[in-house]
Amino acid sequence: MKIKSAKFLISSPNLKLCPELNLPEFALLGRSNVGKSTFINTLCNQLKLAKTSNTPGKTRLINLFEITTDSKPFILADLPGYGYAKVSKSEQDSWQKNLEQYLLKRKLVSTIQFIDARHEIQKNDILMQEWLKFNNIPCLNILTKCDYISRNEVASKLAKIEKEFQNKALAFSSKNRIYVDGVLSHLSSLIG
Ligand SMILES: Nc1nc2c(ncn2[C@@H]2O[C@H](COP(=O)(O)OP(=O)(O)O)[C@@H](O)[C@H]2O)c(=O)[nH]1
Numbered sequence: 001m002k003i004k005s006a007k008f009l010i011s012s013p014n015l016k017l018c019p020e021l022n023l024p025e026f027a028l029l030g031r032s033n034v035g036k037s038t039f040i041n042t043l044c045n046q047l048k049l050a051k052t053s054n055t056p057g058k059t060r061l062i063n064l065f066e067i068t069t070d071s072k073p074f075i076l077a078d079l080p081g082y083g084y085a086k087v088s089k090s091e092q093d094s095w096q097k098n099l100e101q102y103l104l105k106r107k108l109v110s111t112i113q114f115i116d117a118r119h120e121i122q123k124n125d126i127l128m129q130e131w132l133k134f135n136n137i138p139c140l141n142i143l144t145k146c147d148y149i150s151r152n153e154v155a156s157k158l159a160k161i162e163k164e165f166q167n168k169a170l171a172f173s174s175k176n177r178i179y180v181d182g183v184l185s186h187l188s189s190l191i192g
C-alpha cells in the first residue's frame, strides 16, 4: 500500500462531536511525547500535517486525518496522550473517560499503542494494555524513536513487547523511512 495524500479532517473534544466517516479507522494511543503526531507526519511524508510538540500534554483533542492510498482509504485518529502529570486529577479523569468512550464506542479496525524505544514499558502503558484486553479491543504496538537504539536492541524490545502484550509489534523512526513500508503493509493487511 502506498499513501497518495493525507488531510486533516477535524478536531473534536469527544466522541459525540466526531463525524461518522464509515472508513476503516485506527486510534493512536500512547504517553504524551511518545511520537504519535510525528508518526502521522512521517508516514504521510507531510511534515506539518499533525502538530508536534516538545511540551507534552498540550493536545486534549481527538484529531482525525483521512489518508488516501493506492488501495483503500483509512482514518488515523490522533488521541491525546495519557499519563501527563501536569494537569489536575479531575482533568485527567475527565479525559480518561472521553478516551475510554471513544475506544469502546467508535468502530475501529485496531488501536495502535506507541512505546518509546528509549524507555522501559511504563506502568500506564501496561494499564492501558490490560484495559484494552479486558474490553477485547485489538491493538498493534509501535516502538517509536528506534533511531536512538541499535538494531539488536530494536529486535529484542519488539520481541519483549510481543511476548508481554501478545500483540504484533513494529519498529518506527521519524529519522529513517525504512520502517514506513513495514507499517503500511501491516495496516493494509488489517484493513483487508
Ligand atoms: N529522534 C526522534 N525523535 C522523535 C521521533 N518521533 C518523535 N520524536 C520527537 O519527540 C517529540 C514528541 O513528538 P510528538 O509527535 O509531538 O509526540 P506526541 O505527543 O505523541 O504526539 C518531538 O520533539 C519529536 O520531534 C523519532 O522517531 N525519532
Ligand SMILES: [Mg+2]
Residues within 6 Å of the ligand: 036, 037, 038, 051, 052, 053, 059, 078
Ligand atoms: Mg501529538
